[in-house]
Amino acid sequence: MKNIILIKAGGNVLSSKIKSSLLLKTISQLLKKYHVVFVHGGKSQINSGMKDLNKKVKFIDGQRYTDEETLKTVESSLSQLNHQIVCKLNNLNVKAVGICGIDGKMFEIQRIKKLGLVGKIKSVKPDLIISLLKKNYLPVVSPICASNRILNVNADYVAGALASALKCKKLIFISDVPGILDENGKTIKEIKMKDFNKLKKQNIIKTGMIPKVNNCYSALKKGVKEIYITNKVNFLSKNKIDLSGTRIVLS
Numbered sequence: 001m002k003n004i005i006l007i008k009a010g011g012n013v014l015s016s017k018i019k020s021s022l023l024l025k026t027i028s029q030l031l032k033k034y035h036v037v038f039v040h041g042g043k044s045q046i047n048s049g050m051k052d053l054n055k056k057v058k059f060i061d062g063q064r065y066t067d068e069e070t071l072k073t074v075e076s077s078l079s080q081l082n083h084q085i086v087c088k089l090n091n092l093n094v095k096a097v098g099i100c101g102i103d104g105k106m107f108e109i110q111r112i113k114k115l116g117l118v119g120k121i122k123s124v125k126p127d128l129i130i131s132l133l134k135k136n137y138l139p140v141v142s143p144i145c146a147s148n149r150i151l152n153v154n155a156d157y158v159a160g161a162l163a164s165a166l167k168c169k170k171l172i173f174i175s176d177v178p179g180i181l182d183e184n185g186k187t188i189k190e191i192k193m194k195d196f197n198k199l200k201k202q203n204i205i206k207t208g209m210i211p212k213v214n215n216c217y218s219a220l221k222k223g224v225k226e227i228y229i230t231n232k233v234n235f236l237s238k239n240k241i242d243l244s245g246t247r248i249v250l251s
Helices: 019-028 045-052 068-091 125-135 155-166 193-201 209-221
Strands: 004-009 037-040 096-100 107-113 119-124 140-144 145-148 150-152 172-173 191-193 227-232 247-248
Touching: 004 019, 004 155, 019 037, 019 068, 037 068, 037 155, 068 096, 068 140, 068 145, 068 150, 107 145, 119 145, 119 155, 119 227, 125 140, 125 155, 145 247, 155 172, 155 209, 172 209, 191 193, 193 209, 209 227, 209 247
Parallel strands: 004 037, 004 172, 037 140, 096 140, 172 227, 191 247
Antiparallel strands: 107 119, 145 150, 227 247
């Protein structure tokens, strides 16, 4: 299939009533010209659930350490958020369908033991997504996956792996920051992947941005045309995509 755009939004963006509303309206308008797949995280929603349990949040290299109790919170938080997104899109006359990485055996997963009940993606079978797109449905994908058991998977990795398998025209990460920021707090317009290690050593690419940019490199190598990191939730101008933020390219 051609003209597929994959949009990934984080939980911080989706927890804002104004930002999420504008983003979902933008997605509904994109459907006039493109096939769209929407992947969501849920960091703030999960953190809120863990706070209610008086449980400490722990991240390793930008990924959430997940034990049994945390996994239950992750599952319930992401499921609730997925339902809310689908409901809002349906109210915009979009045929949205909520799914997760377990459905249709989309992902082959391997557990990362040092992160607890967290998985990494080994391969993707996007048949379910393609079937939905062909029938003009909009897949809304939660990053819960499974191998022999249910595992938490970073939503950025799910987005990148799916975008690669679908050969997406654009992969757009909607963040709560305007892009990757330099040492003066200004948005870097373009990053070449050959400079990734240098930027990481300079502490410009750090924490949660590390898995995001790692993932971008893999997606670009596998055929994704363009990748953007932006906080712009309404990026349509006269029905054309107008993206600011950081553009990531191979070289």
